[in-house]
Amino acid sequence: MAEKEIKLMKGNEVIAHAAVRCGCDGYFGYPITPQSEVMETLMELKPWESTGMVVLQAESEISSINMVYGGAATGKMVMTSSSSPGVSLMSEGLSYLAACELPCLVVNCQRGGPGLGTIQPSQGDYFQACKGGGHGDYHLIVLAPASVQEMHDFVELGFELAFRYRIPSMLLADGAIGQMMEKVVLSPQKPRRSDEQIAQQCGSWAACGKGRRAKRNVATSLYLQSDELECLNIRLQEKYREIESREVRYEEFMCDNAEYVLVAFGSSARICSATVEMARAEGIKLGLLRPITLYPFPIKPLQQMVERGVKGFLSVELNAGQMVEDVRLAVEGRALVEHYGRMGGVVFNPESVLEAFKNKLLK
Amino acid sequence: MKETIIIAGFGGQGVLSMGKILAYSGVMQDFEVTWMPSYGPEMRGGTANVTVIISDKRISSPIADSFDTAIILNQQSLDKFESKVKPGGVLIYDTNGITTPPARTDIDIYTIDAATECARLGQAKMFNTMILGGYLKIKPVVEMEYVMQGLKKSLPERAWSLLPQNEAAIKHGAEIIKKVR
Amino acid sequence: MAEVEMKVENMVYAKPRLITDTVMHYCPGCSHGTVHKLIAEVIDEMGLEGNTIAVSPVGCSVFAYQYIDVDWIEAAHGRACAVATAAKRLHPENLVFTYQGDGDLAAIGTAETIHAAARGENIVTIFINNAIYGMTGGQMSPTTLLGMKTATTPYGRDAALNGFPYKVSEMLAHLDGATYITRQSVHTPANVRKCKKAIRKAFENSLAGNGYSMVEVVATCNSGWKMSPVEANKWMEENLLPAYPLGDIKCSTLPK
Numbered sequence: 001m002a003e004k005e006i007k008l009m010k011g012n013e014v015i016a017h018a019a020v021r022c023g024c025d026g027y028f029g030y031p032i033t034p035q036s037e038v039m040e041t042l043m044e045l046k047p048w049e050s051t052g053m054v055v056l057q058a059e060s061e062i063s064s065i066n067m068v069y070g071g072a073a074t075g076k077m078v079m080t081s082s083s084s085p086g087v088s089l090m091s092e093g094l095s096y097l098a099a100c101e102l103p104c105l106v107v108n109c110q111r112g113g114p115g116l117g118t119i120q121p122s123q124g125d126y127f128q129a130c131k132g133g134g135h136g137d138y139h140l141i142v143l144a145p146a147s148v149q150e151m152h153d154f155v156e157l158g159f160e161l162a163f164r165y166r167i168p169s170m171l172l173a174d175g176a177i178g179q180m181m182e183k184v185v186l187s188p189q190k191p192r193r194s195d196e197q198i199a200q201q202c203g204s205w206a207a208c209g210k211g212r213r214a215k216r217n218v219a220t221s222l223y224l225q226s227d228e229l230e231c232l233n234i235r236l237q238e239k240y241r242e243i244e245s246r247e248v249r250y251e252e253f254m255c256d257n258a259e260y261v262l263v264a265f266g267s268s269a270r271i272c273s274a275t276v277e278m279a280r281a282e283g284i285k286l287g288l289l290r291p292i293t294l295y296p297f298p299i300k301p302l303q304q305m306v307e308r309g310v311k312g313f314l315s316v317e318l319n320a321g322q323m324v325e326d327v328r329l330a331v332e333g334r335a336l337v338e339h340y341g342r343m344g345g346v347v348f349n350p351e352s353v354l355e356a357f358k359n360k361l362l363k
Numbered sequence: 364m365k366e367t368i369i370i371a372g373f374g375g376q377g378v379l380s381m382g383k384i385l386a387y388s389g390v391m392q393d394f395e396v397t398w399m400p401s402y403g404p405e406m407r408g409g410t411a412n413v414t415v416i417i418s419d420k421r422i423s424s425p426i427a428d429s430f431d432t433a434i435i436l437n438q439q440s441l442d443k444f445e446s447k448v449k450p451g452g453v454l455i456y457d458t459n460g461i462t463t464p465p466a467r468t469d470i471d472i473y474t475i476d477a478a479t480e481c482a483r484l485g486q487a488k489m490f491n492t493m494i495l496g497g498y499l500k501i502k503p504v505v506e507m508e509y510v511m512q513g514l515k516k517s518l519p520e521r522a523w524s525l526l527p528q529n530e531a532a533i534k535h536g537a538e539i540i541k542k543v544r
Numbered sequence: 545m546a547e548v549e550m551k552v553e554n555m556v557y558a559k560p561r562l563i564t565d566t567v568m569h570y571c572p573g574c575s576h577g578t579v580h581k582l583i584a585e586v587i588d589e590m591g592l593e594g595n596t597i598a599v600s601p602v603g604c605s606v607f608a609y610q611y612i613d614v615d616w617i618e619a620a621h622g623r624a625c626a627v628a629t630a631a632k633r634l635h636p637e638n639l640v641f642t643y644q645g646d647g648d649l650a651a652i653g654t655a656e657t658i659h660a661a662a663r664g665e666n667i668v669t670i671f672i673n674n675a676i677y678g679m680t681g682g683q684m685s686p687t688t689l690l691g692m693k694t695a696t697t698p699y700g701r702d703a704a705l706n707g708f709p710y711k712v713s714e715m716l717a718h719l720d721g722a723t724y725i726t727r728q729s730v731h732t733p734a735n736v737r738k739c740k741k742a743i744r745k746a747f748e749n750s751l752a753g754n755g756y757s758m759v760e761v762v763a764t765c766n767s768g769w770k771m772s773p774v775e776a777n778k779w780m781e782e783n784l785l786p787a788y789p790l791g792d793i794k795c796s797t798l799p800k
Contacts, residue, residue: 008387054633059659063626070627073617076634181398207615209595218609220618274424349428
């Protein structure tokens with residue numbers, strides 16, 4: 001079908017295009033600012049007429065995530081998107097998806113909280129995304145896009161990882177990336193997987209109708225015997241260790257000879273890259289480490305930086321200090337770690353980050 | 364080349380779409396661009412603004428606190444953004460509804476009476492492209508050929524019949540923009 | 545007990561082929577086993593074993609997936625109709641049904657149920673209404689009758705304190721997307737036969753793409769009601785059936 005196309009699009013619109021183009025089978029969502037353009041774009045694109053993808057507006061985020069659960073349990077490539085308060089409602093469902101080891105993609109275009117909060121961008125859901133959010137010991141693979149192009153690319157990557165490890169993937173964006181327009185190269189249309197391909201890939205677990213299978217498949221997370229539930233947990237933890245060893249993704253910017261390093265993800269990382277340029281112009285040896293996967297977190301790269309003599313880190317986040325805990329855990333007290341953030345939807349600019357860096361680390 | 368522009372006014376004045384046309388024009392000329400809107404409650408009838416950055420290099424922060432150019436369409440936005448124009452930068456404003464004109468002397472200030480002109484021509488919808496034309500006269504960051512491509516890309520197909528009118532408005536805007544100081 | 549030799553030629557009754565050998569956890573006298581049997585028989589008779597996706601609830605029938613030999617998805621409490629919606633939309637050729645009790649469906653799952661029905665999802669809900677939460681130990685449910693004693697209404701359900709019960713089927717029957725709504729029971733052999741016909745009709749209705757179908761089964765919970773199975777049947781006839789009368793409530797087609 002279509003060749004590579006360069007467009008100017010909002011991050012949210014791109015999510016929709018990327019979903020259709022990577023062969024997604026179903027989207028289930030509920031409107032919430034600042035991400036409503038995802039479903040609006042899908043409805044405009046009418047993929048049910050082209051690829052056969054199902055798009056459905058649910059009656060709530062609770063229903064959306066359980067539709068995702070239902071679709072994922074049958075082996076289909078399904079997704080939802082929401083923003084912070086909606087993702088809170090989805091937390092129970094995410095725990096079920098993780099427990100049943102079902103692949104899916106959840107986009108959180110974060111807004112300021114807690115509570116109803118604001119529709120302005122925030123990164124206040126780092127804990128929720130990376131440390132569980134729902135009940136029980138589980139993880140999601142969390143990808144943090146920092147550009148509209150990455151909003152596009154991480155849809156397919158999120159699905160790929162979700163199916164590779166049978167785990168829900170989360171794309172943790174924010175209102176700024178969702179609402180921002182940038183140049184984006186859209187990938188060519190991929191066909192949706194055929195029933196045979198799904199049977200090959202997911203036949204051992206997908207509850208899509210027994211067909212000619214001898215053994216039925218059941219998606220359940222109920223284990224009334226504690227030792228059985230512990231076995232599930234042990235398996236999950238082994239999987240998480242494997243993901244931690246294989247799937248860490250990050251980007252370094254001017255870190256080679258850096259004495260100090262900013263650690264920032266998503267839109268914060270974009271802002272911080274300008275801070276780094278400003279600092280370098282002043283002769284300060286500052287770099288930026290941008291975690292692309294928030295879970296698994298880039299622990300080793302941080303430790304290697306400590307080993308090669310980085311004196312301090314500033315974790316720059318649009319929140320009260322969440323990722324900074326993971327930076328501190330990685331650094332293990334061997335270098336200075338500080339946090340700078342704004343909350344409630346207030347966004348810092350490169351100048352204020354530089355000032356905070358000087359105040360907190362250079363003094 | 365890197366140009367950071369704030370366009371600010373009332374919701375409904377075409378602020379966001381003016382920014383989109385400009386950004387898409389940049390894309391057509393193979394520049395890097397970002398278009399970052401305010402999307403708060405103001406988009407429902409109050410003030411609206413958008414930051415557009417056009418650059419020949421990768422754009423780091425899409426969020427800016429100071430601007431090379433400010434295009435101002437109401438008094439609230441003037442009050443808010445006059446001080447954010449970089450020294451030596453450009454401020455363009457439509458005089459309609461401006462009660463306290465800008466006072467800075469370290470920037471270049473232009474006016475464009477697009478609202479009055481559009482009313483005179485009976486083409487209220489051409490307001491934003493007329494202003495854009497004025498801006499491009501002062502800051503030709505994108506070549507006109509690509510502006511016309513960007514205009515077409517920005518408009519939905521059902522509005523393509525209005526392309527000639529918009530093109531004319533862009534050209535007309537270039538003619539009516541005036542330097543104040 | 546004397547050994548009885550079973551010979552095929554002497555067999556007049558057998559466990560349905562699609563009922564698994566797993567020992568059921570249901571209390572003696574409970575209606576779930578009978579309804580499971582009917583579902584298993586209908587799936588087998590309609591040749592749907594290979595293309596059925598069943599969705600089980602949270603409640604006593606949470607383990608329904610252990611007993612009927614088809615593919616199952618165990619839903620979070622109340623969410624079965626949302627889960628089934630997606631499964632059906634993504635597998636439109638399959639039979640997709642939910643199996644839910646009154647706590648799961650009529651309390652925590654009200655929104656999912658109403659909206660699936662309103663959208664006219666081509667799914668079937670088998671709704672077991674025994675007017676009590678069985679699994680958690682006999683608490684009041686939305687369909688608990690006024691005056692009925694439960695663990696959370698120890699002096700009887702009082703409208704001023706606990707609100708009124710409501711009729712799920714009658715409520716759903718108002719929705720354009722719901723086309724076959726019926727209320728059945730399995731407390732006599734005649735009712736069992738009628739209930740089976742209703743389940744078949746509901747399955748056929750959904751496979752025909754005619755919107756949402758519900759078979760409500762007014763059922764006993766002798767443990768929760770603290771009665772013997774026989775007493776429970778009698779109590780159900782005298783108390784539940786007047787409040788939840790049996791019969792078809794709606795048989796229609798989707799509006800054009």
